[in-house]
Amino acid sequence: MTDHSATATRRAVVLVSGGLDSATVLALARAEGYxxxxxxxxxxxxxxxxxxxxxxxxxxxxxxxxxVLQLDLxxxxxxxxxxxxIAVPETRGGEGIPITYVPARNTVFLSxxxxxxxxxxxxxIFIGVNAVDFSGYPDCRPAFIAAFQAxxxxxxxxxxxxxxxxxxxxxxxxxxxxxxxxGMAVGVPYEQTVSCYQADSYGRAxxxxxxxxxxxxxxxxxxxxxxxxxx
Amino acid sequence: MTDHSATATRRAVVLVSGGLDSATVLALARAEGYxxxxxxxxxxxxxxxxxxxxxxxxxxxxxxxxxVLQLDLxxxxxxxxxxxxIAVPETRGGEGIPITYVPARNTVFLSxxxxxxxxxxxxxIFIGVNAVDFSGYPDCRPAFIAAFQAxxxxxxxxxxxxxxxxxxxxxxxxxxxxxxxxGMAVGVPYEQTVSCYQADSYGRAxxxxxxxxxxxxxxxxxxxxxxxxxx
Numbered sequence: 117m118t119d120h121s122a123t124a125t126r127r128a129v130v131l132v133s134g135g136l137d138s139a140t141v142l143a144l145a146r147a148e149g150y151x152x153x154x155x156x157x158x159x160x161x162x163x164x165x166x167x168x169x170x171x172x173x174x175x176x177x178x179x180x181x182x183x184v185l186q187l188d189l190x191x192x193x194x195x196x197x198x199x200x201x202i203a204v205p206e207t208r209g210g211e212g213i214p215i216t217y218v219p220a221r222n223t224v225f226l227s228x229x230x231x232x233x234x235x236x237x238x239x240x241i242f243i244g245v246n247a248v249d250f251s252g253y254p255d256c257r258p259a260f261i262a263a264f265q266a267x268x269x270x271x272x273x274x275x276x277x278x279x280x281x282x283x284x285x286x287x288x289x290x291x292x293x294x295x296x297x298x299g300m301a302v303g304v305p306y307e308q309t310v311s312c313y314q315a316d317s318y319g320r321a322x323x324x325x326x327x328x329x330x331x332x333x334x335x336x337x338x339x340x341x342x343x344x345x346x347x
Numbered sequence: 348m349t350d351h352s353a354t355a356t357r358r359a360v361v362l363v364s365g366g367l368d369s370a371t372v373l374a375l376a377r378a379e380g381y382x383x384x385x386x387x388x389x390x391x392x393x394x395x396x397x398x399x400x401x402x403x404x405x406x407x408x409x410x411x412x413x414x415v416l417q418l419d420l421x422x423x424x425x426x427x428x429x430x431x432x433i434a435v436p437e438t439r440g441g442e443g444i445p446i447t448y449v450p451a452r453n454t455v456f457l458s459x460x461x462x463x464x465x466x467x468x469x470x471x472i473f474i475g476v477n478a479v480d481f482s483g484y485p486d487c488r489p490a491f492i493a494a495f496q497a498x499x500x501x502x503x504x505x506x507x508x509x510x511x512x513x514x515x516x517x518x519x520x521x522x523x524x525x526x527x528x529x530g531m532a533v534g535v536p537y538e539q540t541v542s543c544y545q546a547d548s549y550g551r552a553x554x555x556x557x558x559x560x561x562x563x564x565x566x567x568x569x570x571x572x573x574x575x576x577x578x
Binding site: 187221254270272273276 | 420450451452454486504
């Protein structure tokens, strides 16, 4: 065995959801040599089976630590993903911001990742946002990541002391097919990822919602057999 | 009685902690005519009696709604205010960032306020940060508020649609004495506010910590009798 203990390892906080994108980001960060601390949120989401997938994928993809923060976004409401009174649509409803958008979700998640990064003295935060397929979400765009980076540079002790945290969104400009091909190259077990907005308690996908549609299309375009388990 | 029902009322989310500063901000926002929705956090703080004060002050100062979000920042750690392993110092420890700094706290609080503002269609968020007395905290400075404003402008549906939320920090450049004088003019019941980092379960202040020191000095300089209840 090789002794890596003398090698200075950069730490990263990686936001994980149990879905395809964040699993790919975790595998890419590991492949770059980061020591990864994964962070998931129990925020009252309907698709809670994601949380089990996030924990399993973190272990399997070599995270050194996995943390789940409790944060009840249902108390704020306003999204089909957290509000029982709003139905998840089966197809994308044309132009505009989808009803599945959770108000300020990525802002909140990155803020908490920033706090943890500061405590860990981590140099990087990885997030699996993507502007290509989900361009309807305001907080999945390059302008959002750039603005959060500028905030992080002034918001923290590390920032003030010149050791600012870098916000990395490596999937930003990739298509779903490109993401899948990149992930296959670093061994992401996609059969364990859960993307469906209304997966059943075994993690099986509905095959009909917007998220299932984009994922299915991605495997097709990547020319990779779709390993998703459907109901 | 005058009927104000036809008047369009601007909504605001006001971050409240039960302390002197946020109570003043709430009273100032009400005096400007905002319909105020107050938001407090149960984040594992030692000084939990603050939460009771926040609820009482919200009702008394005319908030239309008061919400408490559960958010366990102890899971992240790194501050004397949330980590039982770190003692609260009795005096300010010289230069630099105080140990009572909670990593990314105001970033996290503003993010959640932003989400709620979006759901409420509120035009403004008020926060009681102040750069004069607490200049050691990175997230209490004008540069931080400006960066968060820039983030809010791109992070939300409202921002994309041109109805961006305004981040207001009216106390930013005021001394504690100026804050107290402004608050007295709009009827803040300061005897009900809790600023002490280690207040007892009746809300009585220790009189010795940094927060108590700044508050005491503020009343002295404002030439207002200190109504604080001490142990």
